[in-house]
Amino acid sequence: MLKAIKRFFGDRPSGQEAKKRMQFVLMHDRLDLTPDMMEALKNDILTVLSRYMEIDTDTIKVDFEQGKEYTALVSNVQVKRVHRRTECTR
Amino acid sequence: MAGRTIVVTSGKGGVGKTTTVANIGTALAKKKHSVVLIDGDIGLRNLDVVMGLENRIVYNLVDIIEGRCRKEQAMIRDRKLGNLCVIPSAQTRDKDSVQPEQMKGLCEELAKEFDYVFIDCPAGIEHGFKNAIAGAQLAIVVTTPEVSAIRDADRVIGLLEASMLRDVHLIVNRLNDRMVKKGDMMSTEDIVSLLAIPLLGIVPESEDVVVSTNRGVPLVHDRNSRAGTAFQGIAARLNGEDVPHSDGKEVGFRDFFRKLFSGQ
Numbered sequence: 001m002l003k004a005i006k007r008f009f010g011d012r013p014s015g016q017e018a019k020k021r022m023q024f025v026l027m028h029d030r031l032d033l034t035p036d037m038m039e040a041l042k043n044d045i046l047t048v049l050s051r052y053m054e055i056d057t058d059t060i061k062v063d064f065e066q067g068k069e070y071t072a073l074v075s076n077v078q079v080k081r082v083h084r085r086t087e088c089t090r
Numbered sequence: 091m092a093g094r095t096i097v098v099t100s101g102k103g104g105v106g107k108t109t110t111v112a113n114i115g116t117a118l119a120k121k122k123h124s125v126v127l128i129d130g131d132i133g134l135r136n137l138d139v140v141m142g143l144e145n146r147i148v149y150n151l152v153d154i155i156e157g158r159c160r161k162e163q164a165m166i167r168d169r170k171l172g173n174l175c176v177i178p179s180a181q182t183r184d185k186d187s188v189q190p191e192q193m194k195g196l197c198e199e200l201a202k203e204f205d206y207v208f209i210d211c212p213a214g215i216e217h218g219f220k221n222a223i224a225g226a227q228l229a230i231v232v233t234t235p236e237v238s239a240i241r242d243a244d245r246v247i248g249l250l251e252a253s254m255l256r257d258v259h260l261i262v263n264r265l266n267d268r269m270v271k272k273g274d275m276m277s278t279e280d281i282v283s284l285l286a287i288p289l290l291g292i293v294p295e296s297e298d299v300v301v302s303t304n305r306g307v308p309l310v311h312d313r314n315s316r317a318g319t320a321f322q323g324i325a326a327r328l329n330g331e332d333v334p335h336s337d338g339k340e341v342g343f344r345d346f347f348r349k350l351f352s353g354q
Contacts, residue, residue, distance in 0.1 A: 013273025018237055019280045025237075026244050026284060068283075 023066045031064065031071070038062065045075055054081040093124075093201040096208050096328070097226035099250075101242030103213030105234045106263040109299055109309075111210040112140045113318070114230075116308040117325035119174035123205040126165065128197075129179035130222035131212035132187060138178045142169065142306020152180035152187045154196065161199070170311070175204075185217045190224035197225025206328075215249055223250065228257045230290060234264045235276045244285055259290035261324065266295045278335075291324035292335055293317050 033041075042062050049055050056078040065072045098111045111127055119125045128151065129137035138144045149164035154177070161177070168174035180187065193209075200207045211222035223229065229250050233243040243260075250258050262278050269275035282289050296317035302309040309318035310325075323333045 015270065015273045015276050015280070018276050019284065022237055022240055022276075022284050025241060029241065029244060030248065 027064055027066050027071055046077075049077065051083075053079050053083055055079055093203075093205045093207055094228060095197045095201050095226050096206065096228045096230060097130075097211050097223050097255075098208060098230045098232060099211035099219065099222065099246055100213065100232045100239070101215060101246040102233075102239045105232050105239050106293070106299075107213075107232050108136050108140050108210050109303065110230070110232050110261060110263070110293075110321070110324075111137060111208050112308045113310050113321035114325045114328065115206070115208050116141075116168070116171065116174060117310040117322045118206050118329065119168065119171040120310065121325070121329065122173065123329070124173045124203070125206045125208065126175045126177065126200050126204045127208045128177045128200075128210065130193075130209045130218065132179045132183055132185050132218060132221075133181065134212065135179045135181045137176060137210050138166070139306060140303050141176055141308065143176055143178075144306075147178045150178045150180040152183050155188050155192045161196070185212070185221070188221050190220050193221045194225040215246065219246075219249075220253075223253060223255060226255060228259070229255050230259050230261055231285075231287065232261045232263050233281065233285070235262065235266075235270075235281060240276075240281060240284060247285060247287060258287050260285060260287050261291050261293065262289070263293045264295040265292050289335065290327060291320060293320040293324075 042060055045062065046055070046057055046060060050057075059078040060075065061077070062073065062075045065074050098107050098114075100107050108129075115125045115127045127137060127141070129135060130151075131137075132152065135150075138147060143166045146166050149159040151164065153159045154161045154164050164177050165175040166178065168176070197207055197209070207225075209222045209226060212218035231243050231246055231250075233239045247258055250256075260282065262281055265278060266275055270277045276284075278289065278292050294316050296315065298309055298312065298315040298317050302312065302315075302318075309315050310321050312318050320336065323336070326333045
């Protein structure tokens with residue numbers, strides 16, 4: 001009964017929760033990326049992006065997403081201003 | 091033609107590797123194939139008790155490898171089936187007594203004489219695991235619907251692929267259909283989508299397994315056991331037969347009649 005009430009208030013079944021958690025855990029196990037490597041990746045993305053645009057470096061987020069057939073890297077960052085062509089520093 | 095060498099592995103301990111080896115092996119022997127089961131867990135001997143052959147051990151796997159006996163001397167013939175043998179592991183030796191190359195050689199020799207060679211892999215991913223998979227052409231990964239077992243299974247699948255063992259199949263053991271229906275257990279589909287390897291079979295959770303190991307008589311000898319029937323299905327599929335998966339659902343009275351009249 002208590003369970004039924006909990007479900008009613010949006011508590012999802014534990015089986016689904018296990019699946020979601022495992023998707024995340026297995027993805028990270030398979031990629032075998034250390035926190036250090038993630039940090040380095042984040043910094044490299046920032047360096048490349050800032051050649052082309054002015055960005056808010058504090059807002060960057062790098063995450064992995066598991067699709068059915070693929071693993072995607074999703075990165076979000078706030079763009080302040082795009083450099084004009086002449087300013088583009090290579 | 092040479093026989094097939096199959097390793098049964100899982101990463102995590104206690105998910106049912108030994109029970110799986112004992113039951114699939116016995117089921118195939120009942121189908122008149124010649125079968126040998128190797129206990130690959132050196133130092134922690136188990137397969138012999140599950141098969142009910144613990145009183146008849148004279149020589150073991152390490153004795154064969156180190157040349158103290160011929161391999162025929164270490165093989166224990168099953169009490170009921172003359173075409174089924176078990177090679178017990180050594181109880182008092184450690185895992186380093188055997189090297190992967192030696193296991194590979196032994197498996198190759200056995201495959202010349204038997205239709206099926208099964209290796210019961212120890213838990214873990216160290217030396218014993220490497221020995222157990224060295225001579226195998228096909229791997230069966232056993233998991234239960236629990237997060238820890240699934241995570242370890244995924245790790246093992248990765249290691250098998252890295253060892254160039256690409257023919258890997260999944261058994262989901264101890265599935266509780268009642269809990270899956272309530273949403274409190276991951277379903278077989280969930281597990282298959284997570285691990286992304288082909289499904290070989292589903293074994294329902296059953297008290298029969300404990301009873302059968304208590305007696306040392308594999309479940310496949312019992313016609314009324316659902317878990318036993320599941321193991322028979324797995325053996326048939328390994329043998330190339332097309333047997334549909336039963337997802338461990340209890341067949342109720344109503345289902346029975348519905349099936350009877352729809353002619354399924």
